[in-house]
Amino acid sequence: MSTSTTKSIFWQGFRDGAPFLLVVAPFSVLFGVLATEAGLSVFETMAFSIVVIAGAAQFTALQLMVENVPTAIVLTSALAVNLRMAMYSASLTPHIGSAPLWQRAIAAYFTVDQSYACSIARYEAEPDLTVPQKMAYFFGAVAPVCPMWYVFTLIGALAGAQIPDEFALDFALPITFLALITPMLRTGAHVVAAMVAILTALISAGIPYNLGLIVAGLAGMIAGAQTELWMQRKVQVQ
Amino acid sequence: MIDTTTLWIVIVGLGVGTFLIRFSFTGLVGSRSMPNWLLRHLRYTAVAVLPALVAPLVVWPAATGGTPDAPRAIAAIATITIGIWTKNVIAAIATGATTLFGLLYLIG
Numbered sequence: 001m002s003t004s005t006t007k008s009i010f011w012q013g014f015r016d017g018a019p020f021l022l023v024v025a026p027f028s029v030l031f032g033v034l035a036t037e038a039g040l041s042v043f044e045t046m047a048f049s050i051v052v053i054a055g056a057a058q059f060t061a062l063q064l065m066v067e068n069v070p071t072a073i074v075l076t077s078a079l080a081v082n083l084r085m086a087m088y089s090a091s092l093t094p095h096i097g098s099a100p101l102w103q104r105a106i107a108a109y110f111t112v113d114q115s116y117a118c119s120i121a122r123y124e125a126e127p128d129l130t131v132p133q134k135m136a137y138f139f140g141a142v143a144p145v146c147p148m149w150y151v152f153t154l155i156g157a158l159a160g161a162q163i164p165d166e167f168a169l170d171f172a173l174p175i176t177f178l179a180l181i182t183p184m185l186r187t188g189a190h191v192v193a194a195m196v197a198i199l200t201a202l203i204s205a206g207i208p209y210n211l212g213l214i215v216a217g218l219a220g221m222i223a224g225a226q227t228e229l230w231m232q233r234k235v236q237v238q
Numbered sequence: 239m240i241d242t243t244t245l246w247i248v249i250v251g252l253g254v255g256t257f258l259i260r261f262s263f264t265g266l267v268g269s270r271s272m273p274n275w276l277l278r279h280l281r282y283t284a285v286a287v288l289p290a291l292v293a294p295l296v297v298w299p300a301a302t303g304g305t306p307d308a309p310r311a312i313a314a315i316a317t318i319t320i321g322i323w324t325k326n327v328i329a330a331i332a333t334g335a336t337t338l339f340g341l342l343y344l345i346g
Contacts, residue, residue, distance in 0.1 A: 016327070019327070019328065019331055022331075038240060039239045039240055040240065040245065044245060044249075047249055048249050051249050051250065051252075051253035052249065052252045052253045052256055053256075054252075054256050057252060057256065058252075061248050061252055065240045065244065065245065065248060066240065071244050071247055071248060074244075074248050075247075075248060075251045075252060075255065078248070078252050079252065079255045079256065079259070082255075082256045082259050082260075083259065084287050084291070085256070085259045085260045086259050086260075086262050086263065087283050087287055088260070088283070088287075089259070089260055089261065089262050089263040089264050089265075090262070090263040090267075090276075090280055090283065091280045091283035091284060092263070092264055093263040093264050093267050093268070093272065093280075094272065094277060094280065096264060097263075097264060097267060097268045097269045097270070098268065098269035101265070101268075104261070104264045104265060104268070105261060105265065107264065108257060108260040108261035108264055108265060109257060109260065111260040111264075113288075113291070116284070117284065117288055120283075120284045121284070124284075171295075171299065171301070171310055171313065171338055172335075173292070173295065174292045174295045174296050174310075174314060174317075175313060175314070175317050175330075175331055175334035175335060175338070176331055177288055177289075177291065177292045178289075178292060178296075178314055178317040178318050178321065178330070178334065179317050179320075179321050179327045179328075179330030179331045179334060180288070180327055181284070181285060181288050181289055181292075181321070182317075182318050182321030182322045182325075182330065183321055183322075183325040183326075183327065184284060184285050185285060185322070189282070190282065190285045193282035193285045193286045194285045194286065194289045196286070197285075197286035197287065197289050197290040197293075198289050198290060198293040200290065201289075201290035201291075201293045201294055202293055202294060202297060205294045205298070213287070213290055213291060216286070216287075216290035217283070217286045217287035217290050218286075219286070220282060220285070220286025220287070220289070220290060221279040221280070221282045221283055221286045222279065223282075223286075224279070224281065224282030224285065224286060225275070225278040225279045225281070225282060228278060228281070229278070
């Protein structure tokens with residue numbers, strides 16, 4: 001594979017990742033605003049976003065610290081919110097597991113909802129991509145998203161003003177994710193996995209520390225795998 | 239006010255912990271092959287975890303204080319419909335956003 005191909009795949013990733021700016025920008029502005037309102041300096045706010053780079057967990061930790069919850073509980077709760085990323089990591093391993101360690105380490109730092117969702121959709125649509133091409137795509141998808149996470153945190157921290165509610169930016173995340181997921185529902189097993197995960201997520205929404213999401217994810221994965229086995233057996237019987 | 243020491247313990251602890259979670263499989267398993275039963279489950283990670291992440295946000299939107307909201311529900315359905323029909327992510331996002339803003343404007 002020529003380098004020009006790898007380069008064009010980077011830009012494909014960039015293009016596919018770009019719409020997520022709509023999600024990341026308001027989310028990070030809001031974090032900047034809330035963090036400075038909670039008394040963090042601009043430097044501390046930026047350190048938070050750069051070191052952790054995980055929106056939902058940052059909001060969780062900030063909220064619990066404002067409530068003076070013991071430090072160990074703050075850490076445990078926020079890490080529980082990020083547990084889903086272990087599933088992302090496992091799911092990416094068959095695709096990028098044989099890349100050089102330093103590349104995998106950098107990719108791990110940048111494994112966020114958006115880069116994972118974008119990359120896994122492309123890897124499944126094009127299984128023939130080489131490992132360097134898959135890495136190029138991953139970093140392409142990261143490029144428009146993660147630097148903007150820092151930039152918009154800074155804007156929020158400096159501006160300190162709320163985004164008007166009329167923009168309904170709360171709904172940017174559901175819409176972009178639904179748009180990305182639906183083309184991935186290629187087989188009956190994928191549909192069953194999604195349906196079981198959705199139902200379990202709604203039933204288990206009351207479980208603290210966001211653990212309902214982990215339960216729902218596992219339930220969906222088991223349902224998908226079992227449906228796949230069942231469909232294979234049906235084909236063999238016929 | 240948040241204590242400065244507590245804040246830095248949380249920032250560093252959460253940063254290191256989150257990195258280890260993200261690096262868990264790509265770092266430790268790497269190029270070693272994983273058993274078939276595990277791979278079979280991993281094929282459904284994205285279509286399970288991502289809808290599970292979104293479903294509560296659609297049914298109980300934060301912006302309405304958790305009360306189900308017709309414009310947001312209809313926008314979600316429009317996004318899914320166009321996504322399945324066209325398999326075009328940008329078209330699905332545009333449809334969802336247009337539906338949401340249109341309905342919020344009409345219904346208020």
